[in-house]
Amino acid sequence: MIYSPQAARQAAEYAARALGFSALGVAPADAAQGTHLADWLAAGMHADMAWMERHLPARQNPQLVLPGVRSVIMLTYEYARTDAREVQGRIARYAQGEDYHKLLSAKLADIDETLQLYGGQQRYFTDSGPVSERFFAARAGLGWIGRNGLLVRPKMGSYCFLACVLTTLDLPYDTPMSNHCGKCHRCEQACPTAALQNGCCDARKCISFHTIESKSPTGVVLGDRMYGCDICQEVCPWNTPQQETEIDPHLLMTAPLSRLSAQYLRTLSDDEFERLFAGSPIRRIGLRHLCNNIQQMS
Template identity: 40%
Template sequence: MTLPATDLLALATTIKAWGQELGFAELRIADIDLQHAEAGLLAWLEAGHHGEMDYMAAHGTKRARPAELVPGTLRVITARMDYLPAASGSDWREREAARLAVPGEAVISLYARGRDYHKVLRARLQQLATRISNEIGPFGYRVFTDSAPVMEVELATQAGLGWRGKHTLLLNREAGSMFFLGELLTDLPLPVDAPISDHCGSCHACIGACPTGAIIGPYRLDARRCISYLTIELKGSIPLALRPLIGNRVYGCDDCQTVCPWNKYAQRAVLPDFDVRNGLDQAELVSLFAWSEEEFDRYLAGSPIRRIGHERWLRNIAVGLGNALAAGALPEPILAALQARRGHESEMVREHVEWAIGCRLARSS
């Protein structure tokens, strides 16, 4: 499809307005030339920092070449959607930090307490594509939300949605980092937006806050040590040396974000999809550990947490229970919960349960 430059500029403006109507905080347009990022990507993969995320290595340089992923791609419409629950108070960062200090609490990453963002963003981006098609006729596109080999932070940075923080996440001056990213790859030669400058300055708060030392330097992350990787992506046993460092975080970790000064500007979600479900903002380890597989599937229907399955859910919580015992939490209910899972059919669950029980014995000796 060939459109005059003036029409493309007008279309880009209209697309951005439609995006906000659909619940996105901001849309911008990126060029697809990411050659500058290829060397860093390959070095990261060569170092094995992706861990068991084999899909990241399988696509190689295709992640930095959108036109190879979707032939005909000329531009990427990159979008951000705020997810901080609407009911979050102004002291949300302090509240989150306080919960980490209560051993019996089960801390779940803020983004995962509501509906699965993959479904929300993908549906909204598809609606955006439909509006564009209704306006100009059929055009080539593909919609992605953390679901394909796309360097979404790099594209968002290139389009000026923000800059890459030292924790490797995207930062925005008006919204911090508490948002999701999604992309619409298109064959429309829309005018591109300009990037913005980095505003991290000399701050290293995120690096110092990482419980496991996964941020091995500014803009460098070893996923194998990241609690989000360990509790979500890792399929097997959590390394023994890292278990005590996980504390009571049972799904993901927000520490590098909660300490970031820019997140005092984090915006609340405008969609109810990200409201907290099942009391996951104040859940206790023992209660969650008691869920049967049927209850896990039922309570977490439509949640991103359901993707890890009941076995890994129990693995993660067992680590939290062990750490709670080591921290001096009331042992009776925790030991009773662990004893009830000693005969679990999963060898991995049994092993983590025994480790957790051993945390009590180690404290007593």
């Protein structure tokens, strides 16, 4: 089938906007990633996330994920910028509402269908596949990789999910933008466990890792963080919103959860936990891990 690359890209853009994504950019699938990820793994900074190691070849070569891939479409989706918790025990903003994997996958399926009309074959992920999403988002011109390791956007900051659609279509690419962190080191200085160094996040020290991914209590002092951590984003000057943003209501916290203190959550039965966290990303870690986190809070 003959298609115009511009028309296919435009169709993807229309779909993305209609589905609530805040931006779309395109990177060449063969963009050179350098040795950053391999170095990070060699230094053991992935802690016990063995899956990161297993997927190294695919992460470095999208051809192994989708043979014939030519373009990587990167998308951003906004989540809440404010902390909805009114009581002790903080929850990372990205996890305040429904699980984004499910929410965004349905939208990505829609973009896939749109591109099929142009003869493309696609695979799509949001934090669910062996694709270096930050790397491709930066390469697709959506922002730069900040000292906190996150994709930072000039007007919108870093509070967003990334999602990707790998496609066999050869779409027009975007130009990367320059890094605007300048001399600011606030994120590195504010991280209570010194997890950030030289633009690298050492998961072994990161509170987010310890409260979400780690399989056992780790002895890291979590402060008031019960699930995830946003400290390196809260102090980032680019997160002072310069643009009004509408947040998908599915990603906002329910009233009961905003009011239940960490100490109360520790007393939940298995059934109560399942009901309160149904559909939430927090459900994945289970009640025991949540209780361990609460115990480790200072």
